[in-house]
Amino acid sequence: MNQQYMGKTLRLLYPQWQGGYDESEFPGQIYPLGARLLAWLAPASEAPLVEVPVEKWAGGNAPKEGGVFYRQEILRQMRAARSIIDAHTPERIITFGGDCLISQAPFAYLNERYGGKMGVLWIDAHPDVTTPDDFDHAHAMVLGNLLGRGEPLMAAEVRLPLKPEQVALVGVNNVLPHEQNTIDRLGLTVMPGRDVMHDSTVVTAWMRERELECVAVHLDLDVLDPSLFRSLLFANPAVEKHIEAERGKNRIQEIGRLLADVAAQAHVVGMSFAEHMPWDALNLQKMLSALPFMR
């Protein structure tokens, strides 16, 4: 066992909602609850759990800057997350999000720490490589930012960008034309969800070819089939008709097996959980909070 991977773990509670800002609900409720619930469900550990300060929704219109919602606040949070990480200098970071952007500061730090030799598994129904030219929600730009593209000011926070050959997109089935252009131009590896349904060999073979000693794993829970795992955007019971967008096809047991197989082959130095939206829990919490006799 390599000594450089035997050190400290930091757990980050990162309740960011601004990158996935949604006008159709009360903004800023579901993402923070999802982050806290993930941290509550995680097994006990000696690792410190540190919360990244995130502004609550203040009402009114969402600010749009440079084509994306809440750019300044998102940048402030990224820098706060980095300051917390620098204070701890961990070997491993577990991040409970929050929207997909919660992986940027941890993965940027880890790529520096491991000298650009870290693999990145981006498990997601979407490739997260859009830019403000095509979309206004920054959570869809985070992998682009880490690759030195995406949203320019956010990308500028990444001191050592990932190289495309470090990255595998897992669970991406269909992409939009502008996403395909970026994937093709960068030569990103894409593994559709069906390739990891029955076993993990496409991923572990990819890791072995690259002789990866360590990996950071981003798990956007929207890679899961929303008819079986309902704590997702597209399973919000308050929405009658969801927008057309790609939905995940995998089962949580398949993803659990994949993560365990990856961990058996390399050091998992980063692990992020993103886009957890526990609607039932939020609705229960609202009901309980409104009852005077519960106070």
Next chain:
Amino acid sequence: MNQQYMGKTLRLLYPQWQGGYDESEFPGQIYPLGARLLAWLAPASEAPLVEVPVEKWAGGNAPKEGGVFYRQEILRQMRAARSIIDAHTPERIITFGGDCLISQAPFAYLNERYGGKMGVLWIDAHPDVTTPDDFDHAHAMVLGNLLGRGEPLMAAEVRLPLKPEQVALVGVNNVLPHEQNTIDRLGLTVMPGRDVMHDSTVVTAWMRERELECVAVHLDLDVLDPSLFRSLLFANPAVEKHIEAERGKNRIQEIGRLLADVAAQAHVVGMSFAEHMPWDALNLQKMLSALPFMR
């Protein structure tokens, strides 16, 4: 404000699963998680939160005694719950369950305390008045027990049985023939789910007619439509084909409004939440616990 209702509240964490024992899953996992998650979601309070000790699943076949599963263990838990309540002598009991039986000890205590003058709102898709002659899962017998029927040994734990005129069943739409016989014989009031969808007047009028100063409310979450609130038995994503049984038709917002309207008219001295089955949370917890790097 009547002074007798201004006293102490006790919160009970009652992770009982034996009354709703299900061979088709790993027994004893989902009910305790549901109870703990409810307690976690509840607003902060100065009320003490006391856990009723509940045996974990020990493997092997479930014991069946007198026609019901786990009768002895359920009786032991009822007595433990009563001992905890007697130690605190609360004016109000909030109970986080657990299967439906978790209401028996609190409601029996409260009916004694308030001299048989308490109303009981039993909000549930099922009337919970079966007996071991017709079923082997004791959670379907709890209201029967409180009325002096149901399962004989459990009913014997109730010192002052409820009178049928104290009780309204809310959200019960269709019942089995043996349940209908009991409802008719006792003359229980039944309000179908559609009667409380738009407003609460059928319930508040029923309370006013009886001049009820205080009520205990049992909320079996299965009164909710499982296509909109998925943390329920009939929304278990691991089950391909669910058994034929009555499903709830109400929305959580309707039930929240009903509870608030009830609380505006009478003192809610008992409030139980039962049959909460957070499948997504359980599946996430299992995945997280299986990952070596999360330890």
